[in-house]
Amino acid sequence: MSRPVPVLTASGLVKAHGRTTALRGASIELGAGEILAVTGPSGSGKSTLLHCLAGIVRPDDGSVTYDGRRLEDLPEKRLSELRRTEFGVVFQFGQLIPELTALDNVALPLLLAGTGRAGARERAGEWLERFGVRGQRDLRPGEMSGGQAQRAALARALVTGPRVVFADEPTGALDSLASEQVMTALVHTAREAGTAVLLITHDAQVAAYADREVQLRDGAVAQLGVTA
Amino acid sequence: MSSLRSDLRLAWELTRGSDRGEWWRVALTATGAALATGFALAAVALAALRGSYRVPVAAGLLDEPGTRAGVIVGLLLLLVPVLGFLGQCARIGAVHRDRRLAGLRLAGATPWQVRRIAALETGLACLLGSAVATALSLLLLLRQWDRPTALAWVGIALVAVAVPLLGAAAGALALRRVVASPLGWVRRVGPRDGRGPGLLFLAGVLLVAVVALLTVTTTSTAAPNRPNGEPPLQLMGVVLAVGAGAVWLSGATAKATGRILAARARSAATLIAAERLRDDPWSAARTHAAVLLVTVVGTGFMGIRQVLSDVVRTERNLAESASYYTTGLDLTGAAIVVAFAITLSGLAVGTAESLATRRRGLAAQAAAGVPRTVLGRALLLETALPLAPAVLLAGLGGTAIGTWYALLGDRPVPWAIALVPVAVYAACLLAAATSLPLLRRSLRPGELRYA
């Protein structure tokens, strides 16, 4: 089967944290609209790879190209703007601001992009609806269940219509039912919007939602899975 | 005794093995305790004097019981900002420490053991500060005063022992909820209502006020018929009333500002700041209350100073030399400046602590592309928003005191003092801004990795 046009390409990424080397020459390609799972044992460099690809950290060596632009050439300000407008991120926890309601959390990226408060809240409400958590719009993250909070976080990551969503163990703290709801919501919305997803997980049942799987071992890609 | 020793060792091991935040808390708590001890010792040494003396400092201000009482009250009032500062220090690494102590509870420590360990941690830091301050004060005192009276020695010993003991008691008291529900505190870092510590601060202020009043009445007995005995008392009453209101006011304004702005915020920074205020309006109430007190006192003092300087300059027949009066004014001014400096430090510490606690959340925001400038602005707004109405009100109060004093003496009203609150406000923003470099350091992706 033919692979989609790559939207994000990384080659030869090397990154060390102090004395431990997290990435030793990892190369990876994410196609437009593709859902790619990155799996591997703990400490294999999965999160560091995501951080490099999303322009959150700069690799010590190697290159990341997004849409023809080399991320290492961009200043922090442009990277931040890129993350805000063209990328979305979901972590295991911590991405929602604890003091804001679900609705305001989802509206935040729109506010940052210059949308007015009323318009931002209206669109945020629609996205909460899509992820089935509209009823929780006025709750703060601490008042929601883990699955609801993650679905609100997905809404926040997708509300700006990004081209790539980075998800680092988005279901890591959830039971299997909540995990299923979160993953189904993510996959459906991403397919509908044509958003590419880089999904980091250690759970094969979560990785099975992806089109393709890449395994990391000791900071490098171990084996390419079969294209679906 | 052996259980105390094992607790002591545990407290030491826990502090030694902990991160930098804990060391900051110990160091700053010790500093606060040293300041408190210093001020209290000076006050005690002066209070030990009975009748008229020749004291070789401060242009004869300390010779007479009446003025001496004023100085003592001033020194005791300085304890108020120190209390605010200590309260802020106690919050450093508080989440971390609470979890650790709750962990001890889960590991089978009895509530009393946990309380003792916590009390030892705070008490030892206070003991360190108090010991250093006592040693320095004694050296200074023995140079000035050949043979301190027995009363003075008793007072000094009392202060040196009381500071660490009170610190330990406050440390144990602050932990009552951790001790009550170990599970809740291990699992959840919920917003606290913050009223408890606020009440603790208020109780401290009241204690200082009562002691101050007692001092004035007892030391003034040598000259009971002094005609000027009443105005200082009235003035103090006003200051206290305004001060007690200040704690409540700063919390209430923070809450109201948050509520009003959260609904209307148009920018991300304002929204974040407003919701944080609404969520936990009491977190900064102590420091903000100290800011308010300093504003009231500072503004009022500037008015009084202007009026009095005017009197000193124009009146021909003064009882004492002009330097006697100006030294008194300068001393008071210096005390207020010191108080303000301590308050600003407390504010800076509080902002830094609030940042440190939210490290991971902030890193996640930055990773999601929330610009650093927005996060920085939200941080400043958290200080700026609730302080604005509060400082305004405090400034009005202080100006009223100054104006009232001027009208009392039939002198021109010192309008320039209205600038004092503006300066205070600007200084507070600067103090909060000292945390901005820390914000930059907090936004590391490394923070994203751990729970």
Add this chain to the structure above:
Amino acid sequence: MIGMSTRHILLGLLATGPSHGYDLKRRHDERFPQARPLAYGQVYTTLQRLVRDGLAEVEGTDSDGGPERTMYRATEKGTSELARWAAEIAPPAPFVTNEIFAKVVVAILAGGAPAAYLSAQRAAHMERMRELTAVKAAQSADLATVLSADYALNHLDADLRWMNTTAARLATLTAEVDAA
């Protein structure tokens, strides 16, 4: 669904009322979406055996405009047998028969490449898991589909985990098998 009793499943389907062979097959395939579809011949022979054992009986014939079909219904004995079976626990893995493990051991004995085999098997498992996940995540999927896919997914996941830990310990296993 290895070792599942077709007899009892058909008895269960008959519990809702008399039915003929073709209808039983259709309902079976609907109820158990991801199971191996029943062959009509298998349905027919199973029904014969049920009648022979007195668990079911012929109700009559029904042509309904088309070809003539025999209707069956469960007997009282059949109903009680069904209740007994449904309440009986399935023996939890009485014998460990694991084809993957056998292949790994044989590969070591014959000097083959167990690591390469495990890797390829893992990829095949993942592929099947992706198919099943796609089936259950489809918007049209009903709960029965989701649950039966989940059953298979959990088993494949268990295999996969076992393969991951085995792959990580191949060197020790090789030494042990070779020494014996």
